[in-house]
Amino acid sequence: MKARSLILSTAARVVYPVLIAFAIFLYWRGHNAPGGGFIAGLLTSAAIVLRFLASGRKQEPGLGVPFVTAVGVGLAIAVTTAFGPLLFGHMFFTHTYGFVDLPLIGRIELATAGLFDLGVYVVVVGNVITVISAMTDPE
Amino acid sequence: MWGLLVASLLPFAGAAVLPLLCERRSPKAGWVATAFMATAFALISIATPTFLHHSARMSLQWAPVLGLSFGMAADGLSLVFSLLISGIGTIVFAFAAAYLGFQENRVRFFCYMLIFAGSMLGLVLSSNLIGMFVFWEFTSVSSFLLIGFWHEREASRNGAFKALLVTASGGLAMLVGFIVLGILAGSFEITDVVAARASIAASPWAAWAAGFVMLGALTKSAQFPFHLWLPSAMEAPTPVSAYLHAATMVKAGLYLVARLGPVLSIVPIWTPTLTVVGIATMTWCSYLALRQTDLKALLAFSTVSQLGLIMALLAQNEPAATAAGILHTINHGLFKGALFLLVGIIEHQTHTRDLTRLPSLARTMPRLYVPLALAAISMAGIPPLGGFISKELFLDTIVHMPWPIVVIAVFGACLTVAYCLALAVGLGIGRRVGEDTGRLHDAPTSLLWGPSLLVAGTVLLGLVPQPLVGNLLESATNAATASTQAHVHLSLFHFTPTLLVSAGAIVAGALVFTWLWLPRTPHAPKLISDLIYERTLSALEKYAQALTAAYMSGLLWRYLIIIVLTGFAAIGYVLVSIGLGPASAWPARPAQSFGYAVALIPVGAAIGAMFAPTRLSAILALGASGYSMALLFSLLGAPDLALTQIMVETVSIALFLSAFVHLPAYGSPRSRRFHPFHLVVAAVSGFGIAGLVWHARGQRVVDTISKYYVAHSAEQAGGHNVVNVILVDFRGLDTMGEITVLGIAALTCYALIKLRPEGKA
Numbered sequence: 001m002k003a004r005s006l007i008l009s010t011a012a013r014v015v016y017p018v019l020i021a022f023a024i025f026l027y028w029r030g031h032n033a034p035g036g037g038f039i040a041g042l043l044t045s046a047a048i049v050l051r052f053l054a055s056g057r058k059q060e061p062g063l064g065v066p067f068v069t070a071v072g073v074g075l076a077i078a079v080t081t082a083f084g085p086l087l088f089g090h091m092f093f094t095h096t097y098g099f100v101d102l103p104l105i106g107r108i109e110l111a112t113a114g115l116f117d118l119g120v121y122v123v124v125v126g127n128v129i130t131v132i133s134a135m136t137d138p139e
Numbered sequence: 140m141w142g143l144l145v146a147s148l149l150p151f152a153g154a155a156v157l158p159l160l161c162e163r164r165s166p167k168a169g170w171v172a173t174a175f176m177a178t179a180f181a182l183i184s185i186a187t188p189t190f191l192h193h194s195a196r197m198s199l200q201w202a203p204v205l206g207l208s209f210g211m212a213a214d215g216l217s218l219v220f221s222l223l224i225s226g227i228g229t230i231v232f233a234f235a236a237a238y239l240g241f242q243e244n245r246v247r248f249f250c251y252m253l254i255f256a257g258s259m260l261g262l263v264l265s266s267n268l269i270g271m272f273v274f275w276e277f278t279s280v281s282s283f284l285l286i287g288f289w290h291e292r293e294a295s296r297n298g299a300f301k302a303l304l305v306t307a308s309g310g311l312a313m314l315v316g317f318i319v320l321g322i323l324a325g326s327f328e329i330t331d332v333v334a335a336r337a338s339i340a341a342s343p344w345a346a347w348a349a350g351f352v353m354l355g356a357l358t359k360s361a362q363f364p365f366h367l368w369l370p371s372a373m374e375a376p377t378p379v380s381a382y383l384h385a386a387t388m389v390k391a392g393l394y395l396v397a398r399l400g401p402v403l404s405i406v407p408i409w410t411p412t413l414t415v416v417g418i419a420t421m422t423w424c425s426y427l428a429l430r431q432t433d434l435k436a437l438l439a440f441s442t443v444s445q446l447g448l449i450m451a452l453l454a455q456n457e458p459a460a461t462a463a464g465i466l467h468t469i470n471h472g473l474f475k476g477a478l479f480l481l482v483g484i485i486e487h488q489t490h491t492r493d494l495t496r497l498p499s500l501a502r503t504m505p506r507l508y509v510p511l512a513l514a515a516i517s518m519a520g521i522p523p524l525g526g527f528i529s530k531e532l533f534l535d536t537i538v539h540m541p542w543p544i545v546v547i548a549v550f551g552a553c554l555t556v557a558y559c560l561a562l563a564v565g566l567g568i569g570r571r572v573g574e575d576t577g578r579l580h581d582a583p584t585s586l587l588w589g590p591s592l593l594v595a596g597t598v599l600l601g602l603v604p605q606p607l608v609g610n611l612l613e614s615a616t617n618a619a620t621a622s623t624q625a626h627v628h629l630s631l632f633h634f635t636p637t638l639l640v641s642a643g644a645i646v647a648g649a650l651v652f653t654w655l656w657l658p659r660t661p662h663a664p665k666l667i668s669d670l671i672y673e674r675t676l677s678a679l680e681k682y683a684q685a686l687t688a689a690y691m692s693g694l695l696w697r698y699l700i701i702i703v704l705t706g707f708a709a710i711g712y713v714l715v716s717i718g719l720g721p722a723s724a725w726p727a728r729p730a731q732s733f734g735y736a737v738a739l740i741p742v743g744a745a746i747g748a749m750f751a752p753t754r755l756s757a758i759l760a761l762g763a764s765g766y767s768m769a770l771l772f773s774l775l776g777a778p779d780l781a782l783t784q785i786m787v788e789t790v791s792i793a794l795f796l797s798a799f800v801h802l803p804a805y806g807s808p809r810s811r812r813f814h815p816f817h818l819v820v821a822a823v824s825g826f827g828i829a830g831l832v833w834h835a836r837g838q839r840v841v842d843t844i845s846k847y848y849v850a851h852s853a854e855q856a857g858g859h860n861v862v863n864v865i866l867v868d869f870r871g872l873d874t875m876g877e878i879t880v881l882g883i884a885a886l887t888c889y890a891l892i893k894l895r896p897e898g899k900a
Contacts, residue, residue, distance in 0.1 A: 026782075029860075030860060030863045031858035031859070031860055031863055031864065031867075032858055032859040032860050033859070033860055034778040034779045034782055034860065034862075035779075035782070035860070035863070036779070036860070036862075036863040036866065036867070037867070038783065038866070039779070039782045039783055039786055042783070042786030042787060042789075042790055043786055045790055046786060046789045046790055046793065049790070049793045053793075068885065068886065068889050071881075071882040071885050071886065072882070074878065074882070075878065075879060075882050078874075078875055078878060079875075082871065082872075082875060086199045086209065087199070092207075095867075095868045095871070097858075111858065113858065113864070113867040113868045113871070114867075116867045116868075116871060116874075117863070117866075117867045119878065120866075120867070120874060120878055123878040123881050123882055124878075124881065126882070126885060127881045127882065127884065127885040128790055128794075130885040130886075130888065130889050131794065131884075131885055131888045131889075132790075132793060132794055132797050134888055134889050134892040134893050135794065135797040135798050135801075135892065136797040
């Protein structure tokens with residue numbers, strides 16, 4: 001992936017934030033409408049891969065941490081949400097939810113299941129990018 | 140109780156914050172870790188007096204439906220072990236902080252050590268068998284990581300693997316035993332199991348439970364014939380050997396025997412087997428210790444031997460023997476921990492631990508030699524040190540047993556004296572007499588104070604045993620024998636016939652040492668069990684390789700054929716054996732006719748992929764087939780599925796492209812041969828799946844659970860998207876398993892591609 005395409009890289013720069021925003025939107029609405037952590041994770045991965053293709057860089061684009069770490073972080077989030085209820089005297093994997101009123105936005109729902117879904121999201125992104133970047137840059 | 144809970148969580152908290160607080164190689168890491176351990180020790184010490192006379196429990200429900208909980212129970216027995224773990228832990232941590240070289244990744248080292256310490260505390264404070272098992276395996280895994288800390292050395296990796304293989308499989312056997320016990324008692328809580336001991340012993344399954352639990356204890360405590368892993372574990376950095384493989388982890392097997400003794404000692408096989416194995420291990424390994432030249436190997440065999448002694452004591456499950464066993468556990472933790480640390484200093488100063496190459500330590504390192512000699516003399520059981528008292532109590536118990544056991548045990552005691560003298564006197568004299576040793580420096584105080592403190596402990600335990608541990612021991616003995624009447628009185632001298640036996644053993648040991656050991660150079664024999672282990676492992680590897688090579692041909696289409704045919708053979712077998720039910724009718728109202736048209740697109744795309752002239756066009760055709768499936772899904776009212784399908788398709792095309800350069804040349808369609816067999820497999824796959832779905836439609840025996848999900852999704856989980864609620868809430872545990880698989884797959888892929896050894900591309 002050495003030959004850079006100017007059109008692709010320019011387009012990617014515009015499309016990338018849109019895709020990420022859409023992924024966050026999909027994650028957020030997942031509990032009540034089509035979407036969720038898994039789908040959002042795949043979309044984010046696709047967005048990152050797009051930037052990866054467009055930039056043609058050898059380095060993984062991202063936060064400066066290897067994406068393998070994300071796998072561990074995601075699993076940690078998921079496990080923590082699963083065991084968290086134990087500290088409050090509830091069963092393993094008990095989820096709860098509540099509603100919060102925010103100014104301007106109105107009433108939104110917060111569910112602990114969303115936190116678990118966040119773990120799913122992070123694992124999926126970590127998995128896809130790890131595998132793809134390992135394939136393209138095997139050194 | 141809360142103090143204990145905090146104390147057992149502190150090491151884990153330490154392991155979590157250590158990487159955030161310190162740089163990788165920062166010397167600070169060791170001191171931060173020591174502070175965490177010291178706090179845990181302080182909390183446990185403060186809590187101890189409260190629980191000496193009445194035990195306490197608390198528990199957090201985990202999955203009550205399965206009878207699982209995370210429970211903590213504090214009584215004398217668990218407190219003795221907790222004090223050992225946290226107390227010796229603090230000293231070893233402080234020692235390691237000064238001992239580790241500047242190049243070492245200290246943060247990683249201390250993280251592993253803290254995780255180990257926390258798991259060990261969890262193990263001894265668990266009130267529940269399953270919780271205990273979880274921590275048990277945690278200690279096996281952290282021991283694996285610590286033995287393999289210098290993973291660039293092959294011997295370290297092999298040692299770590301051997302230890303994990305032996306202890307983790309023993310742990311699994313133990314789990315089987317635990318489950319049997321739990322089923323027989325109707326509860327996994329240890330107190331319930333102990334309370335139900337009469338009915339458990341009456342069951343024909345009790346012997347199985349005892350056997351499996353015994354396997355766990357024997358592997359963990361490295362008893363014959365599982366003693367092979369401990370000497371190999373000596374590849375670990377010395378503080379690890381002192382802490383895990385002398386003072387704490389190998390004692391987990393002893394703890395298990397003491398903890399479940401009240402139940403399992405009623406089973407006829409328990410006490411005799413453990414006694415014989417313990418005594419045999421004690422004598423055989425003290426002989427092996429005498430033959431070693433590597434100081435750490437000598438200490439390793441001596442540890443196994445001493446563990447055998449304690450195992451035989453605790454197996455009796457009667458107050459006097461149990462008290463002796465627990466006292467010796469404390470003693471052994473003190474003197475063996477000290478000996479390991481001192482050998483670590485010797486290696487640090489002289490760059491060798493081969494006793495045939497060491498000069499006279501009494502002359503070159505007097506400050507190190509004094510605690511070394513004291514610890515070795517304590518281990519030999521020579522008065523007035525701590526080891527003497529517990530060895531007297533051991534002999535007191537043994538003399539009432541059948542005479543072959545008495546003979547073997549006394550012989551073992553004599554060999555023990557001999558190898559202790561090899562340490563105390565042999566190292567004092569040194570084998571390299573007359574050579575220039577002017578370069579050697581005595582041990583620095585920064586390293587010496589830790590082991591000296593432990594030696595001071597064993598000296599005090601000999602001089603004033605009763606005020607020091609009398610009450611603690613009594614409470615622990617009561618807990619381990621499920622009684623309330625145990626009375627412990629410790630004193631340095633009590634004139635019984637065993638004193639004569641003891642004196643005889645010391646004299647005989649001294650004779651063995653002067654006549655047999657001193658005049659010749661020891662030569663370490665190869666362990667027979669090691670040979671068996673290596674042979675078995677290499678035979679297993681060879682067989683596995685041959686089996687794998689038979690079907691892992693590297694050709695994707697072969698894999699596909701195997702997967703498809705195996706899958707359908709399995710499903711077909713089940714379908715035929717339960718009998719095919721009535722076929723379902725053609726749906727009364729077909730899906731929109733528009734759907735049929737859309738369904739033709741993926742078919743066309745798939746045919747296109749078959750005849751594609753280049754690989755790129757084949758990939759694109761497959762992509763088209765996938766995307767049109769998404770269209771079909773959305774038409775059929777499954778938006779979540781459609782979204783997922785689109786994303787999966789996109790990502791897998793990207794994956795395909797990234798692997799593009801690694802793929803072999805793509806033959807043109809004309810050059811490809813037609814394989815009738817492939818057509819059969821394809822037909823089986825396609826028609827098979829269609830037939831299965833069709834058949835399943837007509838086979839609904841019970842109502843689907845999906846109605847429950849749809850009805851309760853919004854009200855119970857607060858979500859209206861049933862698919863998502865099922866994924867993250869109703870069936871969250873499944874999702875947990877799935878993302879774990881995803882994680883493992885990513886790590887495997889990363890390791891296989893990125894971490895290949897040089898030159899093996």
